[in-house]
Amino acid sequence: MRSELTFRQLVDGISSLVAVLTPDGAVEFVNRQVLDYFGKTLEELKAWTSTDAVHPDDLQSAITVWSRSVGNGQPYDIELRQRGADGVYRWFHAQGLPVRDADGSILRWCVLQTDIDERKRAEEKLLRSEQELRQIFDSVPAMIAVANSQGRGESVNKRTLDYLGTTIEEFVDRPLKAVHPDDQDLLRSEWQRSNALRQPMDLDHRLKRFDGVYRWVHIRAEPLFDNEGWVVRWYCVFTDIDDQRNAEAALRQTRRKLSAAMQIATVAELSASIAHEINQPLTSVVTNAHACHAWLSHDPPNLERARATLDRIIRDGHSAAEVVRRIRALFKEAAPAKSLLDVNRTVAEVLRVLSDDLSDNSIVVETELEGDLPMIEADQVQLQQTLINLVRNAIEAMNGVTDRTKSLLLRSRRQGEEILIEIRDHGIGVKDRSLIFEPFFTTKESGMGMGLSICRSIVEAHGGRVWATANVDAGMTFSVALPVPVDGMA
Numbered sequence: 001m002r003s004e005l006t007f008r009q010l011v012d013g014i015s016s017l018v019a020v021l022t023p024d025g026a027v028e029f030v031n032r033q034v035l036d037y038f039g040k041t042l043e044e045l046k047a048w049t050s051t052d053a054v055h056p057d058d059l060q061s062a063i064t065v066w067s068r069s070v071g072n073g074q075p076y077d078i079e080l081r082q083r084g085a086d087g088v089y090r091w092f093h094a095q096g097l098p099v100r101d102a103d104g105s106i107l108r109w110c111v112l113q114t115d116i117d118e119r120k121r122a123e124e125k126l127l128r129s130e131q132e133l134r135q136i137f138d139s140v141p142a143m144i145a146v147a148n149s150q151g152r153g154e155s156v157n158k159r160t161l162d163y164l165g166t167t168i169e170e171f172v173d174r175p176l177k178a179v180h181p182d183d184q185d186l187l188r189s190e191w192q193r194s195n196a197l198r199q200p201m202d203l204d205h206r207l208k209r210f211d212g213v214y215r216w217v218h219i220r221a222e223p224l225f226d227n228e229g230w231v232v233r234w235y236c237v238f239t240d241i242d243d244q245r246n247a248e249a250a251l252r253q254t255r256r257k258l259s260a261a262m263q264i265a266t267v268a269e270l271s272a273s274i275a276h277e278i279n280q281p282l283t284s285v286v287t288n289a290h291a292c293h294a295w296l297s298h299d300p301p302n303l304e305r306a307r308a309t310l311d312r313i314i315r316d317g318h319s320a321a322e323v324v325r326r327i328r329a330l331f332k333e334a335a336p337a338k339s340l341l342d343v344n345r346t347v348a349e350v351l352r353v354l355s356d357d358l359s360d361n362s363i364v365v366e367t368e369l370e371g372d373l374p375m376i377e378a379d380q381v382q383l384q385q386t387l388i389n390l391v392r393n394a395i396e397a398m399n400g401v402t403d404r405t406k407s408l409l410l411r412s413r414r415q416g417e418e419i420l421i422e423i424r425d426h427g428i429g430v431k432d433r434s435l436i437f438e439p440f441f442t443t444k445e446s447g448m449g450m451g452l453s454i455c456r457s458i459v460e461a462h463g464g465r466v467w468a469t470a471n472v473d474a475g476m477t478f479s480v481a482l483p484v485p486v487d488g489m490a
Contacts, residue, residue, distance in 0.1 A: 013108045017031070037255050038084065066096070078094050082113075091121075092115055093113070127454070143238035143239055143240075150193055153175045180207070183289050194223075200221060201219065216279065218241045221236040251376065288312045351367075351391075354392065357395055362406060364408070365409075374485070398425055405427050408426075410423055415481070421479070421481075424476075462483075464483060
């Protein structure tokens with residue numbers, strides 16, 4: 001009796017619900033916590049399979065699992081809802097372990113039931129929250145991807161998977177698979193640079209769509225920092241800009257054609273003034289020719305007057321030829337005269353040409369020119385003029401700067417099959433970068449808005465690209481990418 005009393009006191013001291021059952025599964029003993037929770041007697045609890053102690057939705061599965069354990073002697077483990085004396089169902093984790101004798105025969109079953117209701121409800125709440133977040137993630141009208149600090153994909157939304165025609169597993173394992181082979185090195189190097197500088201990344205590159213077609217997309221990647229300022233995750237948004245790029249290219253082509261058409265259309269209007277401008281030197285030529293004839297007809301001929309008149313005829317002839325040359329240049333688009341050039345030498349020449357402007361404006365110039373760059377094929381005058389235009393643009397952007405050092409950085413490096421030239425200023429920047437290369441767009445009171453548009457035309461005529469990005473601290477960076485020649489010309 002004393003040992004039995006001690007056992008009951010011991011079991012009643014356990015905070016969980018404890019029951020002891022016979023080998024065939026009949027309830028034999030329960031601790032005080034069981035009686036208090038259910039508000040039932042031991043006799044009532046013996047009939048648990050036919051009472052409301054177990055939630056109706058969980059009862060049959062609990063009976064099945066318990067019957068199987070009693071039959072095969074294996075431990076019993078299940079989660080189920082049980083009704084308390086207050087009429088409220090709570091989640092419990094029930095574990096039944098067999099107690100065996102020396103021969104292995106089951107003497108009793110000990111069942112321990114732990115209240116896990118708060119944990120289950122927290123799990124359900126977390127699951128609902130994750131489902132809602134995932135639904136929002138998939139419903140955003142943009143392609144989104146999440147990568148870790150090493151650039152390895154962690155998650156991607158459904159819109160991105162549908163666009164690429166891939167699975168989340170394949171995207172995570174091979175994040176660059178869909179990127180155009182010619183753009184992979186560019187994307188990798190730009191990400192490494194942004195990761196090292198801990199600043200956002202903006203880049204256009206080609207991505208293979210589900211139908212196998214490569215399309216231009218714009219990626220904007222924003223870093224997430226920990227408390228110490230280190231990047232722990234990247235959030236990336238992809239925007240398909242292929243139609244936009246094609247439309248812009250078509251628009252530029254249309255504008256060029258329209259410009260040519262407008263030039264041709266003005267020929268009639270200009271013809272009168274052109275005829276007048278040419279007629280003046282031609283009339284003078286005829287008049288002076290008659291005069292020369294008269295001086296030579298004298299007896300004796302007046303050779304001194306004749307020579308002076310011939311000089312005027314030559315002068316007027318050159319004047320007429322210059323008028324014709326200017327008119328032809330106005331209506332003729334000449335292709336660039338390309339030759340192999342050293343980019344670093346061209347950059348150095350530009351800085352020499354603009355040295356006085358840089359010095360007068362108190363601008364500190366730095367260069368980071370990568371050595372052993374391959375030669376490029378370009379029109380020296382046009383490329384030099386493009387870089388001069390961009391540097392002058394940077395100088396003007398820093399005119400009103402007084403609260404920081406006016407610094408200018410010129411950088412050159414190889415990036416895949418392109419040579420990249422960057423002009424980085426600490427000026428006032430531009431709010432709308434999408435318009436700065438458009439004709440007639442200017443932020444200057446006296447500007448015509450043609451400088452950057454001409455730069456883009458020259459670069460694109462060389463098969464290259466030019467773009468602008470805003471610096472994290474201040475100012476803008478203008479980038480010019482020119483192709484490296486093939487067939488051993490580099």
